[in-house]
Amino acid sequence: MQNEFIQSKHKEFSELKKFIDSVKNSQGILMQTLQKAQDIFGYLPLEVQQFISDETNIPLADIYGVVTFYTQFTIEEKGKHKVGVCLGTACYVKGSQDVIDKLADELNIKVGQTTDDKMFTLEATRCLGCCGLAPVMTIDEDVYGNVDPKKVPEIIAKYKNQEV
Ligand code: FES
Structure with a gap:
């Protein structure tokens, strides 16, 4: 069967x-x-x-x-792009929760979830070691520092537009 x-x-x-x-x-x-x-x-x-x-x-x-x-393993299928927001202390103090909230809103998913079209997975991460850039978000290997939640739609759009 x-x-x-x-x-x-x-x-x-x-x-x-x-x-x-x-x-x-x-x-x-x-x-x-x-x-x-x-x-x-x-x-x-x-x-x-x-x-x-x-x-x-x-x-x-x-x-x-x-x-x-082990966190290296995952049971859920991930999206094509992994979006991470640092929730380490420095980033949190500088407002990374607002960045997460904006992303959740923009992608219409919660942390840990993947969009229906399997394009994006949203994750909270620990300190990424670049606290001077707080708040920090990553998309795949790209690092974005001093993220203003208002810029989130623009950043996400770049990755959406890569798809043909
Ligand atoms: S706390 Fe976010 S990079 Fe260190």
């Missing part, structure tokens, strides 16, 4: 199976496999966790525990 996700990702699952076969007898197989699976699929939905469980004989509950414990 295969669901739509499994049917549509046949190639990805066979790539993952090949990887699991190649590391089967090595140490730390679960972390390596989860990392590889996330590289292949972009995230780790339950179907992928179940597949890993079947192939490695590691109980699904253990896999789920690891996936939810």
Whole structure:
């Protein structure tokens, strides 16, 4: 009984199976496999966790525990662009909450969510190490400092317009 996700990702699952076969007898197989699976699929939905469980004989509950414990892993599909707003002390004091609120409003999602068109995921981050630029927001690898919430629509528009 295969669901739509499994049917549509046949190639990805066979790539993952090949990887699991190649590391089967090595140490730390679960972390390596989860990392590889996330590289292949972009995230780790339950179907992928179940597949890993079947192939490695590691109980699904253990896999789920690891996936939810480490922030590097994600169960939800992320948007094409990752929008982060620093909520470290310096940024918070300089009004990063207002930046988040404006982004949430502009994108019509809450922190941790992804827009319906899968273009943007909004996240709160810890100190990014550039507190002198507070409040700081990032989009993918781009860093924006001294962000004025009023400028948020303009910044977001640049990424929307990149899409053809
Ligand atoms: S507190 Fe935001 S960059 Fe340090």
